[in-house]
Structure formats: C-alpha cells, structure tokens
Amino acid sequence: MKQAGAVKGKQTESALHRFAAQWEVQSMIWPGILFILVFSYVPMWGIILAFKEYDIFEGVLKSPWVGWKQFRLFFESPDLVMVIRNTIVIALLKLFIIFPAPIVLALMLNEVKHMAFKRIVQTLTYLPHFISWIIVSGLVFSILSVDSGSLNLLLQKLGIIKHGVNWLSFPEYFYGILITSGLWKEIGFSSIIYLAAIVGVNPHLYEAASIDGAGRIRKIFSVTLPTIAPVITIFLILNIGNLLSAGFEDILAMTNNGNNAILRNVSQVIDTYVYTIGLNQQRYSYAIAVGLFKAVINIMLLWGANKLARKVGGSSLW
Amino acid sequence: MKQKKRFSAFIMMVLAFTVVLAACSSNNNGKTTETPSSKPSNTSPQEEAGSGDIVPFGEQPLEFSLYSNYDFSTPIGYGDDVTSKWMKETMKLNLIEIGSNGNAKQKFGTMMAANELPDAIMMDRGSPEYNTMVKNKLLVPLDEYYEKYPTLRNLIDDSTFNMLKHEDGHIYVIPNWFDSEKNPYKYSNTGWTVNRKIYKELGEPALATFEDLYAYLKQVKSKYPDVVPLETGITMNGVNMLFKLFYTGYGENRTIWNIGDIPRFPNTATSTMESIFNDSAYKEAFVWMNKLYREGLITQDMFTQKQEQVVEKLNSGRLAMTGFSNITGQGITANNILKASDPDAGYDYIPFLAAPEVDVDSVNPHTFGTLGWNVNVITSTAKEPERIFQFFDWFAGAEGQRLNSFGPPGVLYDEVDENGAPIDNERAKTISAEEKANLKLGIFNPEGSWMFYVIGHHKNAQNPETANWGNEASEFFGKYAKVNTDQFNNMVIDPKSDTGIVQEQIKQMWFEYNAKLIFAKSDQEFESTFEKLQTGVNKLGYDKVLEAYTKVWQANLELMK
Numbered sequence: 001m002k003q004a005g006a007v008k009g010k011q012t013e014s015a016l017h018r019f020a021a022q023w024e025v026q027s028m029i030w031p032g033i034l035f036i037l038v039f040s041y042v043p044m045w046g047i048i049l050a051f052k053e054y055d056i057f058e059g060v061l062k063s064p065w066v067g068w069k070q071f072r073l074f075f076e077s078p079d080l081v082m083v084i085r086n087t088i089v090i091a092l093l094k095l096f097i098i099f100p101a102p103i104v105l106a107l108m109l110n111e112v113k114h115m116a117f118k119r120i121v122q123t124l125t126y127l128p129h130f131i132s133w134i135i136v137s138g139l140v141f142s143i144l145s146v147d148s149g150s151l152n153l154l155l156q157k158l159g160i161i162k163h164g165v166n167w168l169s170f171p172e173y174f175y176g177i178l179i180t181s182g183l184w185k186e187i188g189f190s191s192i193i194y195l196a197a198i199v200g201v202n203p204h205l206y207e208a209a210s211i212d213g214a215g216r217i218r219k220i221f222s223v224t225l226p227t228i229a230p231v232i233t234i235f236l237i238l239n240i241g242n243l244l245s246a247g248f249e250d251i252l253a254m255t256n257n258g259n260n261a262i263l264r265n266v267s268q269v270i271d272t273y274v275y276t277i278g279l280n281q282q283r284y285s286y287a288i289a290v291g292l293f294k295a296v297i298n299i300m301l302l303w304g305a306n307k308l309a310r311k312v313g314g315s316s317l318w
Numbered sequence: 319m320k321q322k323k324r325f326s327a328f329i330m331m332v333l334a335f336t337v338v339l340a341a342c343s344s345n346n347n348g349k350t351t352e353t354p355s356s357k358p359s360n361t362s363p364q365e366e367a368g369s370g371d372i373v374p375f376g377e378q379p380l381e382f383s384l385y386s387n388y389d390f391s392t393p394i395g396y397g398d399d400v401t402s403k404w405m406k407e408t409m410k411l412n413l414i415e416i417g418s419n420g421n422a423k424q425k426f427g428t429m430m431a432a433n434e435l436p437d438a439i440m441m442d443r444g445s446p447e448y449n450t451m452v453k454n455k456l457l458v459p460l461d462e463y464y465e466k467y468p469t470l471r472n473l474i475d476d477s478t479f480n481m482l483k484h485e486d487g488h489i490y491v492i493p494n495w496f497d498s499e500k501n502p503y504k505y506s507n508t509g510w511t512v513n514r515k516i517y518k519e520l521g522e523p524a525l526a527t528f529e530d531l532y533a534y535l536k537q538v539k540s541k542y543p544d545v546v547p548l549e550t551g552i553t554m555n556g557v558n559m560l561f562k563l564f565y566t567g568y569g570e571n572r573t574i575w576n577i578g579d580i581p582r583f584p585n586t587a588t589s590t591m592e593s594i595f596n597d598s599a600y601k602e603a604f605v606w607m608n609k610l611y612r613e614g615l616i617t618q619d620m621f622t623q624k625q626e627q628v629v630e631k632l633n634s635g636r637l638a639m640t641g642f643s644n645i646t647g648q649g650i651t652a653n654n655i656l657k658a659s660d661p662d663a664g665y666d667y668i669p670f671l672a673a674p675e676v677d678v679d680s681v682n683p684h685t686f687g688t689l690g691w692n693v694n695v696i697t698s699t700a701k702e703p704e705r706i707f708q709f710f711d712w713f714a715g716a717e718g719q720r721l722n723s724f725g726p727p728g729v730l731y732d733e734v735d736e737n738g739a740p741i742d743n744e745r746a747k748t749i750s751a752e753e754k755a756n757l758k759l760g761i762f763n764p765e766g767s768w769m770f771y772v773i774g775h776h777k778n779a780q781n782p783e784t785a786n787w788g789n790e791a792s793e794f795f796g797k798y799a800k801v802n803t804d805q806f807n808n809m810v811i812d813p814k815s816d817t818g819i820v821q822e823q824i825k826q827m828w829f830e831y832n833a834k835l836i837f838a839k840s841d842q843e844f845e846s847t848f849e850k851l852q853t854g855v856n857k858l859g860y861d862k863v864l865e866a867y868t869k870v871w872q873a874n875l876e877l878m879k
Contacts, residue, residue, distance in 0.1 A: 053814065056430050056450070078823060078858070146618040147546065147631065163614060168622045169837060257421065260621050261556045261833035264826075279424040281813050281822055282446070 050289040056282075063285075070289030079273065087269040090246040093179055099239055101187050103232060106194035107220055122195075125188025133185075137253035140181055144168055168254075171266045178247070178254055178267075193235070197228040230315040237309055237317055241302030244270055244294045270294045372704060375712040376409040382437035382706050384694075384764060385416035387426055387447060390625070391440075393417045399758035404726035411709060413764070437700035440764070443482070443491060443693045444808035451695070452484050458696045458703040459488035466704075467711040473767050475499055477878060478688040481807060492710045495766035496690030503771040504796035506684045508559060508574070508643040511665040511791075516542060516638045518662075527672050528567060528606060531639075535615040538638040548610065550620040551628055551642025555579050556829035558620060560641040561836070564606045566683030567673045568599035573801050575685045579825045582864060584806070589875060591867040593860060595852050602673065604835045608844050611836050621833050635663055646795065650788040651755060658751040667791040670798055682800035689804055694765060714767035722770055723786065724777070725759045738769075739776035742784065760788075771796075805878065809870050817866050820859040827854050 019026060050070055052063045074080060105125065112118040128136070143150050144167040152164035167173050205223045214222060248271040252258060255267045258276055268276075270290060278287025302317075310316040393415035397406045405411050416436050418425045426447055429435060435456065441447055451457050464471045471479070475498050483489045497504070512525070520537055524530050535547040550560040562574045576583060581594040594600045610616045617623065631637050632652045640649075649665050656663035672678040694710055696703045712718055716738040724731060724740045730749070731740030774789040811818045831851040838844035 056427070073819070079826070141622065141624070145623070145627070147623075147627070164618065166618045166622070169619065169833075256622060256624075259553070259556075261553070261829050262621055262837060264830050279427055280421075282423065282427055283814060 046288065047292055049285050050292045052285055054285040054288075056284070066285070070286045071293065073286060074290050074293065079268070082265060083268055083270055083273045086266060087244055087246045090175065090178070090251075090269055091243045093175055094182065094246065095239060095243065097179055098182055098186065099236070101183055102190035103194050105187055106191040106198060107224060109191065109195060110198050110224065111216060111220075122188065122191075126192065127188070128185045129189035131185065133249040133253040136181055136185055136250075140177065140254065141168070144177070168260065169262050171263055174254075174263050174266050178250060181254070182247075182250055194228060194231065197231040198224055201227045229313065233309050233313055233315045234317060237302065237305045240305035241298055243301050244298050246271070248272060248275070372708065375705070375708045376411075379410040379412065380702070380705050380709060381412040381414065382700060382702070382709075383414040383416055384438045384440065385425075385429070385436035386418065387422045387439055387441040387445075389418060389420055389422050391418045391422065392420075394758075394761045396762075399761055400729055401721050401725050401759065402762040404729075405721070405762070408726070435697045435699045437703075438694055438696050438706055440494060440692060440694050443493075443689060444810050446810060446813060448491075448693070448695070449810075449812075451697070452486070452490055456698050457490040458698055458700065459490055460492065460696070460707060461489055463704055463707040463711075464489065467708055469711045469715040470767070473498065473714060473769065475688055478804070481689060481804060481874075481877060482693075491693035491695055492707070492714075492765065493690035494692050494694055495770075497686060497688045497768050497771075499688065501768040501771055503768075503775040503793055504684075504686055504799050505771050505774075505789075505792040506795040506799060507646040507792055508563075508684070509641075509645065509667055509791070509795035509798075510563065510669075510671060511640045511645055511649060511667050513545075513635060513638045514664050514666050515635070515660075515662055516545065517666070525668055525671065526678060527674055527676075528564070529674055531671055532610070532615070535610065535639070536613075539613075539615060542638065545636050545638050546617055546631060547614075548616045548639045548641060549628065549631060549637040550617045551640070552623060552625050553621050553833075554643075556832045558607070558832070558836075559643045560616065561603055561607050561832070563641045563670070563683065564603035564673075565599055567671055567676065567681055568602065569672065569676045569680030569682075571801060572597070572599055572683075573685045573803075574683050575801070575803055575806065580821065580828060580860075580863060582867060584871070586801075589868070589872055591864045591871060593856075593864065599673070601848060604848065605844070607836045608838055612839070620836075632665075637665075640665065646788045646791040647760070649791060650760070650786070653787050654751040654755040658755075664787075667794050682798050684795065684799035685801045685803040686796075686799040687803040687807075689807055691766075710765050713765045714769065716769050716773065718765065719767060719769040720773055722763045722766065723760050723774060723789065725757060729757065735776065735780065737776035738773050739780060740773075741780070805871060805874050807874055809867050811863070811866050817859075817862050821863045821866075824855050824858050824860055824863060827851065827858065 046060070049060060049063070051065060051067060052060075053066045053069075054060070054063045109118055109122060112121070144152075146152060146164035146166045149164065149167075151167070152161070155161045156164065167177065201224060205227070206219060209219050209223050246269040248269075251267050251269060251272050252275070255263050255272075258264070258268070258272060260267075271294075274287045274291045274294075277283050277290070306316050306318065394402065396402045396413045396415050402413070405413070414436075416425075448457075470492065474482075474493065474496060478493070478496065478498070479489070482491050482493060510525075516538060520534070520541070523534055523537075525534060531548075538545060538547040548560070550558050557577060557579070559574075562577045565577055566572045566574055571584065571586060576594070581600065583592045583594050583597045583600075584590075585592050607616070611618070628642070629648060629652075632640070632648060633655050635652075635656050645665070645667075649667075653664040656665075669678070670681045670683055672681045696706050700706055713721075720734070720738065720740060727740075730743060730746035732743050733741045735741055771793070774786065775793065778785040778789055778793070811821050813819070813822055828851070831847065831854075834847050835844060835851070838847050
C-alpha cells in the first residue's frame with residue numbers, strides 16, 4: 001500500500017495523465033519489463049516439456065506425458081557425478097578468482113595518480129571483453145599449440161622444456177587455461193562498476209582518515225572497501241545465484257565444441273551437458289529436465305545467499 | 319484503493335498480453351504439425367508428373383536450396399569457382415547453399431523446430447533425421463520421377479534400389495557416390511602417403527610393415543626436427559583414421575568399417591555382431607598408437623588441432639607421412655601447390671602397411687558398398703520437386719560427373735573421347751599448377767555416381783603422365799576393398815529408446831577412452847585404461863547394443879536375398 005499512500009490526493013487525475021507526466025521514466029522501465037516478459041516468462045510454459053517425451057513433430061501439447069522419467073534418467077546417469085562435480089569446481093574457481101579480481105584491479109587503479117597511465121590500463125584491460133569467445137579460443141589454441149605455438153617456442157628457447165607440450169591435452173591444465181583466459185577477457189570490464197562505486201565515496205571520509213593518520217593501505221581497508229561493500233554484496237549474491245551456471249561459451253570454445261575428448265571429464269558442466277544432449281542428441285525433454293533442475297538449485301542458492309547477506313551485513317537484493 | 323485496482327488492472331493486462339503471445343506461439347506450433355499432413359506430400363509428385371510440360375534440365379532457370387547435414391560442410395560460395403559459375407550461367411541453376419555452421423545436428427534441429435526446411439538435404443541414409451522426416455511426411459517420394467527420368471535408375475542396381483527403399487515401399491532418396499556391380503573401377507579416399515622429397519633424401523627405405531614404419535619415422539624425427547613424422551589428421555567423433563589404419567593392418571575381415579563410434583566385430587560365419595574385445599588386434603592397434611604418440615612420432619595435438627592447421631601443414635610440405643581420410647582430395651591441392659615451387663616435391667601414395675607377421679595380401683581395410691556414402695532427399699517444402707530431381711538425374715550422368723573433376727567444357731577441354739573422358743585442350747597442356755589450383759576444380763559436387771570413376775579411369779588412361787593424382791590415388795586405394803557393407807546398412811538405434819540411451823552412453827565412454835588410450839603415459843596406465851574401458855562399456859550394456867546391430871544385419875541379409 002506504499003504506492004497508494006504516495007499518490008494520495010491526486011485521485012482526480014486519471015491514470016493516463018499520470019502516465020504521460022512520467023513518460024521519461026516509464027519509457028525507461030517498459031522495454032525492460034517487456035524484455036523480461038517476452039524472453040523469460042512467456043517461454044516458461046515450456047517447462048512442462050521436462051515431464052513429457054517431446055517429439056518435435058507432435059508439438060508441445062500432443063507429446064506424451066512421462067512424469068518424472070527424465071529426472072530419474074538424469075539421477076541414474078553415469079554422467080551425473082562428473083557433470084555436477086565439474087560444475088561446482090569451475091563455479092567455485094570462478095567465484096574465488098574471477099569474482100574478486102576486478103575489485104582488486106579497481107582498488108589498484110584508484111590508487112594510480114597518473115591519469116594517462118590509468119586510462120591506458122583501463123582501456124587495455126576492458127577491450128578483451130568485446131572479443132568473442134570463439135576468437136579468444138582461437139588465440140589460446142594458437143598460443144598453446146605444439147606446432148609453432150608461441151608459448152612452447154618461448155619455453156623451448158628459454159630451455160625450460162625440451163619438446164613442445166600439448167597444453168590442451170592435459171586435463172590438469174584445463175582449469176588454469178580456462179580461468180586465466182576468462183580473467184584476461186573480463187577483468188577490466190567487470191572492474192568498471194567497482195571503479196564507479198569508488199568514485200562515489202565521499203572525499204571527506206578520506207580527509208578524515210588522513211587526519212587520523214591513516215596511510216594508503218589503511219584507507220583502502222577502512223574507507224574504500226566498507227563504502228563499496230553494498231555493491232560488492234549485491235554482485236556476490238547475484239553470482240551465488242548463478243553458481244550452477246558455471247560457463248557455457250567459454251567452455252565450448254576451449255574444448256573445440258566439446259570435441260576434445262581428453263578434456264571431457266573435467267570440462268562437461270550442466271550447461272554444456274544440456275546443450276550436448278538436447279541439441280546434439282535431440283533428447284529435448286531430458287535436456288529441459290536437467291536445465292530445470294539447475295534453475296531450481298540456482299533459485300535456492302540465490303534465496304539462501306540473499307537471506308545470509310541480510311543477516312550478516314544488512315544489504316540485500318530484496 | 320484505486321491504486322490497488324489499477325495495479326490489478328496492470329496485472330490483468332500483463333496476463334492478457336502473455337496469453338496473446340502464448341497463443342501466437344501455439345499457433346505456430348499448430349502450423350508445424352499441420353502443414354505436412356494438410357498437404358500430403360505423396361500426392362504432389364503425381365500431380366506434377368501429370369501436368370507434364372517439364373523441359374530438360376538447363377533450359378529454364380531453376381532455384382532451390384540445398385543443405386548438407388554434416389559438421390564439416392561449409393558453403394563453397396556457389397558461382398565463385400569455374401564449375402558452379404558455369405552451372406549458374408549456362409545451366410541456369412541457382413543453388414542456395416545452406417551451411418551447417420560447424421554443428422549439423424543443431425542446425426538441423428533448429429530448421430525443424432522453426433519449420434524452415436531447405437528444398438533438398440544431403441544426409442546420412444537411415445539416420446534418425448531421415449527416419450523422422452519420412453515418418454512425418456516431410457520428404458517427397460521419388461518413385462514416379464525415377465520412372466520418368468532414366469539416368470539414375472539405369473545407374474543404380476536393382477538390389478541397391480530395393481535396399482534404398484523405405485519400409486513403406488516408397489523410395490525417398492537419391493544415393494550419393496553410389497556404386498554398382500557394373501563398375502570395374504573402385505575408388506577410395508583414404509590411405510598412407512609419403513612426402514616424396516623426404517623419402518628420397520632418406521634413401522627410400524622399405525615401407526611394408528609397421529616395424530618399417532616405426533624405423534622410418536624415427537629417422538625422420540632425428541633428421542627433420544621441424545617436420546611432423548606422421549600426421550593423424552583431425553579426429554572425427556573421437557576416433558582417428560590413423561588408428562583404423564593400424565587396426566586394419568592386422569588383415570582378414572578387419573576393415574575401417576569395424577571401428578565406428580561404437581567399435582564392433584562382424585562375425586561373417588555366424589552373421590552376428592561380436593564384441594571388439596574378442597579381437598586382439600583392437601588392443602594391438604592402440605599399443606602402436608600409444609607408442610608412436612609417446613615417442614613424438616605422430617601429431618601431438620591430434621585431438622585439439624583444426625582442419626585448417628592440418629591443411630596448412632600438408633600444403634607447406636611439413637608432413638613426412640600421412641594417414642588420414644580424404645588425402646586423395648586434399649593431396650591434389652597440396653601436390654599442385656608444392657609442385658609450383660619445386661617440381662620434385664609432393665606426396666606419393668603407398669600400399670597399405672601390415673602388422674608384423676601378417677600377410678600383406680590379407681590387408682583389405684576398405685569396404686565397398688553399392689548404396690553409396692549418403693543420400694540426397696527432396697523435402698515437401700520444395701516448390702518444384704520434379705525439377706530438382708531432374709537436376710540430380712542430370713548430374714549423375716556423364717555430363718555432370720565430368721564437371722565434378724574436370725570442370726565445365728571450354729576451360730580445360732572442348733571435346734570428349736569415346737568413353738566420355740575429356741580431351742585436354744591447349745590451355746590444359748600449358749596451364750601452371752598454381753593457375754589450375756585457382757580454378758578450384760572438384761569443389762562443386764552435390765551428387766556423385768559411379769560414372770565419375772569410369773570417366774576418371776579413362777581420363778587417366780589417356781596419358782599416364784598428366785593423370786590426376788587424386789583419381790590415381792583413389793583407384794589405387796580402392797583396390798583394397800573386399801567386404802561388401804550393403805549388409806550393414808541402417809545400423810541405427812533410436813536415440814530415445816532404452817538401447818539408444820545405452821548406445822549414447824557407450825559412445826561417450828569410447829569417445830573419451832580413445833583419447834586416453836593414445837595419451838597413456840606408461841604401459842601400466844595403458845593396461846589399466848584399456849581394462850577400465852572394457853569393463854565400463856560391458857557394464858553399460860555393450861551386449862544389448864551388439865544384439866540390436868545383429869538384428870539389423872540379419873534383417874538386411876533377408877532383404878538382399
């Protein structure tokens with residue numbers, strides 16, 4: 001009833017009038033609402049397919065109901081443990097490395113006093129964001145290839161290794177390659193939001209800290225970080241809510257569209273699994289069931305993280 | 319309170335909007351299911367055939383879209399090379415190529431779901447895609463056309479024609495690269511080749527067994543550090559062609575066909591499909607691959623490299639030996655490029671190698687089949703199915719097959735001999751290798767018939783000195799074909815059935831273990847990996863899949879009687 005209170009006394013005004021008066025604001029919100037409706041809510045009815053055996057020619061409504069069969073198949077599948085394990089491992093690696101890295105970069109950039117240098121670093125770090133994963137993977141492949149790959153050439157010239165190492169054929173290197181390339185690609189762009197938050201910190205707080213005798217490091221920990229903490233919290237909650245979306249494009253591109261057999265055991269995550277089964281083997285219903293399973297877990301994680309954040313720090317999504 | 323009312327009005331509006339959208343999408347779905355049935359495709363050919371006034375191919379403009387359902391299929395740029403340009407300008411055919419974007423299954427699924435079928439599709443015979451399309455009446459039955467246009471029908475053997483029919487008695491397919499009992503010249507695109515220059519410089523040592531091979535590769539590695547001793551090519555569905563060449567080196571009935579996504583051993587005495595683990599050669603072949611990999615004698619990034627990388631190495635002469643598929647096609651370009659800068663450079667095909675203590679004469683890796691590689695089908699969305707069939711019928715004949723490897727008349731030939739083989743004109747005799755490579759002959763081949771082999775043979779016979787390397791190599795490799803694979807046709811299990819799901823799980827396991835076996839770092843690791851693979855697939859239900867294959871095999875044998 002908050003809204004009702006806010007407009008009290010303007011009851012004679014018609015809804016249309018008020019809408020017209022707020023058109024600038026309204027025109028900003030409506031595309032968003034439409035987008036969410038069309039792309040997130042309308043397709044949601046397709047969830048029923050998880051309980052059916054979808055036949056592309058029968059259509060959604062005529063395909064036969066099969067109950068929980070698709071879920072049962074997933075839980076009995078020999079792939080289950082591997083897929084869940086990879087998803088969690090990659091997700092945690094991303095949460096602990098790729099999530100905090102831009103914050104560190106933003107804090108560091110904030111300390112740079114030389115403006116030109118700061119701008120150059122910022123531009124160079126956020127440019128890779130606009131390169132598609134396919135191109136990034138092409139770069140990675142050619143850097144890491146055995147036959148005249150630059151990393152192998154460098155290490156050979158330095159005498160560290162004798163023969164070229166086939167980096168992408170060792171499961172133990174995969175996470176390193178995936179996280180490093182992801183970090184390179186996204187660190188700059190993700191840091192923009194934190195830089196913006198840091199700019200918003202009240203300069204008086206820094207002055208006060210200086211008067212109290214705080215050094216640069218002290219100021220980062222006692223002024224900057226606590227002030228941007230709400231922004232960090234919100235992004236952390238959103239990240240946790242997406243925990244099971246461990247990656248898709250990046251993993252597919254790095255594994256040659258899943259064709260790198262030697263990496264399958266460490267690289268197959270829920271999203272790539274859904275893609276392989278659903279689109280490549282045309283078992284649509286099974287793929288939808290797996291996807292739904294992931295979505296449900298993600299919602300629970302989001303809710304849990306939000307609740308925890310509210311209890312601990314006070315700032316939360318809702 | 320009014321505000322609350324407005325809020326609920328808003329919600330109502332949103333809901334109404336959602337319903338409208340949902341209704342729109344379900345309408346579309348209705349269309350998807352109804353179009354094929356409301357226009358029963360098996361009546362359209364009769365109607366069209368009845369109308370009669372169809373002129374010969376090439377006299378009136380024809381346009382249709384062709385999709386090739388393979389990951390590796392990329393549009394050639396219709397009209398850019400000399401052959402398709404001629405097709406476009408002289409034969410008035412405008413072909414709209416649809417690419418698979420490197421992921422055919424996904425592309426096919428999307429086109430189906432969106433109800434945007436191409437007019438014609440090149441696909442695997444008996445594949446799930448084919449079967450679902452027939453089931454849903456999305457393909458045009460071609461029975462009438464086969465009667466009306468005789469070129470194809472005369473080229474296809476009667477028994478082959480029967481095998482190609484669907485269970486409903488109609489024929490929906492045009493076989494591609496099909497063969498015939500009548501064809502004396504067999505072609506095959508896979509075999510071993512050596513780099514002529516390196517081989518000569520190393521004194522042309524004997525290359526007949528795997529031991530010779532091993533000794534030779536070691537020599538190459540020590541003397542040519544920048545060269546890949548033996549190239550494996552890219553891996554297709556997790557399996558290397560090179561591995562298959564090792565396996566078939568053990569002779570007898572061991573053919574390339576045995577090693578599919580799910581390897582199996584056909585026991586021709588009992589007509590049952592048996593476990594590949596009963597065949598010791600299967601493991602032996604992996605031992606060779608593992609050994610050569612560990613010693614750095616074969617491509618080290620065989621599972622990660624891309625086709626472009628392979629072609630680059632091939633064309634720059636940085637491979638001492640090759641053992642991958644379609645070397646006959648890619649070798650032509652490579653040989654032309656290498657010869658352009660050095661007349662002595664290039665690749666030579668050599669006989670198939672045999673395992674130690676195996677009779678070289680018993681090595682017959684290739685199989686032959688009259689059914690062909692795959693099929694072309696015409697979909698019910700095609701506006702002029704009869705004229706599309708007419709095109710394929712024309713292309714399967716001598717004129718079309720000549721285009722396949724020699725290009726259009728007026729470029730390198732103006733006349734043909736009594737066997738239909740083109741006779742080189744002045745330009746053909748003087749053209750430089752580089753210029754010839756730029757003509758891009760042979761990249762436009764929507765349909766292949768065995769006329770191609772006949773013409774190719776006679777062309778090569780005209781003058782051995784100017785013979786086409788690819789044709790020569792293909793004919794050479796083709797001699798090693800003993801087992802007829804028509805009996806193994808249609809060995810496909812529905813992926814949604816219980817056996818289908820098991821099959822898929824086994825495939826995945828094999829996919830992974832093929833690589834693990836080759837990459838094993840020690841003998842112990844190799845042994846335990848092999849052990850794990852064997853127990854793993856058996857546990858998943860390998861025997862059930864073999865049983866299903868056996869059923870298909872025996873049914874085929876019945877059909878062929």
